[in-house]
């Protein structure tokens with residue numbers, strides 16, 4: 758890896774990626790952005806706190822109830838449409854819908 762400022766070698770200094778010549782620091786986000794985050798965790802949190810979620814008129818495919826909590830999760834790359842999740846207020850069934 759090379760410094761975008763001066764072209765010198767980037768070294769790992771106490772967990773930070775810093776240019777050995779000019780001291781340019783590579784921002785952490787640039788490396789982490791490449792990893793795709795798992796959505797499972799976000800969904801789990803939302804399930805555990807259904808009372809904080811907004812309600813919407815949506816028909817549950819399982820029990821036919823017409824009201825559901827919903828939340829939106831950015832599943833893949835930021836330029837892709839987020840996925841909307843629903844949770845039935847009656848039976849707790851969770852399903853997803855693509856916009």
Ligand SMILES: [Zn+2]
Nearest residue numbers: 760763776779
């Ligand atoms: Zn440099």
Ligand SMILES: [Zn+2]
Nearest residue numbers: 817820845848
């Ligand atoms: Zn239901």
